[in-house]
Amino acid sequence: MNQSFSKALSSLVMAAGLSLALVSGSSFAERAPMAPLPSPSGVDFPLSVPANPNSLANGTQAQSQPANPSIFTTANSDPYNFVSIPDKEASVLIQRSGEQWRVIRNGIITVYGGWLMALAFFGIVAMYIVKGPIKLHEPMSGNLIKRFSFLERLTHWVMAYSFIGLALTGLLILYGKYFAMPLMGGVAYGSFLMVCKNIHNFSGPLFTLSIIIFFLLLVRKNIPGEGDMAWLMSFGGILSGKHVPAGFFNFGEKIWFWFGMTFLGLVISSSGFVLDMIVPFMEVQYIRGTMQIANIVHSSASILMTTMAMGHIYIGSIGMQGSLDGMRTGSVDATWAKEHHELWYNKVNK
Numbered sequence: 001m002n003q004s005f006s007k008a009l010s011s012l013v014m015a016a017g018l019s020l021a022l023v024s025g026s027s028f029a030e031r032a033p034m035a036p037l038p039s040p041s042g043v044d045f046p047l048s049v050p051a052n053p054n055s056l057a058n059g060t061q062a063q064s065q066p067a068n069p070s071i072f073t074t075a076n077s078d079p080y081n082f083v084s085i086p087d088k089e090a091s092v093l094i095q096r097s098g099e100q101w102r103v104i105r106n107g108i109i110t111v112y113g114g115w116l117m118a119l120a121f122f123g124i125v126a127m128y129i130v131k132g133p134i135k136l137h138e139p140m141s142g143n144l145i146k147r148f149s150f151l152e153r154l155t156h157w158v159m160a161y162s163f164i165g166l167a168l169t170g171l172l173i174l175y176g177k178y179f180a181m182p183l184m185g186g187v188a189y190g191s192f193l194m195v196c197k198n199i200h201n202f203s204g205p206l207f208t209l210s211i212i213i214f215f216l217l218l219v220r221k222n223i224p225g226e227g228d229m230a231w232l233m234s235f236g237g238i239l240s241g242k243h244v245p246a247g248f249f250n251f252g253e254k255i256w257f258w259f260g261m262t263f264l265g266l267v268i269s270s271s272g273f274v275l276d277m278i279v280p281f282m283e284v285q286y287i288r289g290t291m292q293i294a295n296i297v298h299s300s301a302s303i304l305m306t307t308m309a310m311g312h313i314y315i316g317s318i319g320m321q322g323s324l325d326g327m328r329t330g331s332v333d334a335t336w337a338k339e340h341h342e343l344w345y346n347k348v349n350k
């Protein structure tokens with residue numbers, strides 16, 4: 001791999017890490033007591049926002065914000081008030097579970113998701129600093145073995161770049177208000193987020209399509225088989241320190257293929273289609289409750305996939321000597337093939 005690429009990648013990784021740390025830390029701001037913002041009308045009410053947002057779920061917001069018109073306080077109190085308009089959406093005066101959704105999204109998902117991504121990121125950085133990249137034991141032979149076709153590489157990179165676009169814009173949608181909005185100001189941030197949302201909405205279907213094509217292209221090579229049990233037992237040789245012979249893909253890659261790309265990819269795609277209101281072949285009621293559930297499923301699965309993708313991107317680039325060659329050029333060096341996919345190497349050389 002050429003040096004300038006690895007330098008650029010390291011700086012990118014560093015920048016992403018700092019942003020993640022900022023994001024996970026600043027998401028705690030949501031939980032901290034907040035000084036009331038000045039009212040845009042110039043008339044300030046004695047507002048106070050409770051320190052614990054969980055209490056908002058109990059409808060206490062109305063009590064702690066005397067500025068709320070009393071009509072909402074009354075409608076939100078027990079016994080449960082209702083409107084008799086037949087339209088399910090139009091008859092919702094106050095959707096109480098909306099408050100629970102807000103607490104889950106802005107509390108549990110942003111805080112714990114932020115920590116998960118930050119931990120994974122710093123774990124990878126620590127591994128890179130302490131152990132360094134996995135190096136080949138023998139020098140490169142110069143003999144190349146064909147590994148991926150042009151279509152496989154094209155699909156992989158469409159999937160990778162659309163994923164990166166989705167992850168960056170998605171994280172801005174989730175966390176941007178904590179660090180970008182104070183820097184940019186509300187109006188500029190609003191327009192910026194609109195651009196992010198459009199990039200996100202249009203890259204989504206491309207990502208889904210590339211997952212489906214990549215799945216069809218590589219599913220046969222990801223069927224569990226020889227060498228997988230041994231790989232799993234020794235966790236790829238990390239625990240034993242011994243080399244574990246693997247087939248075309250090792251078991252770690254197969255987990256990434258089945259769980260990371262296929263399962264999480266499809267969960268993210270289907271919930272994203274609901275949020276975009278473009279689910280084909282099905283009658284979906286795009287009401288608030290459905291959107292809130294889709295939003296929670298979408299963001300949780302995306303955070304999990306981003307966490308796993310960090311490990312994949314690291315090992316597929318600066319984390320392992322020679323690993324990027326197959327996806328970049330289509331061929332790998334025979335020494336790399338023998339050291340990392342010995343069962344496949346033996347089959348090719350039979």
Ligand code: HEM
Binds near residue numbers: 218256326
């Ligand atoms: C810049 C980002 C990425 C880099 C540098 C990268 C690198 C690589 C490399 C080098 C391989 C080939 C590994 C081998 O020869 O055994 C590979 C395979 C693969 N990549 Fe990526 N990748 C990236 C992003 C992604 C993303 C975002 C996804 C999923 C959404 C993804 C999914 C896969 C899958 C499923 C495989 C095949 C593994 C298998 O089928 O078992 N990659 N990647």
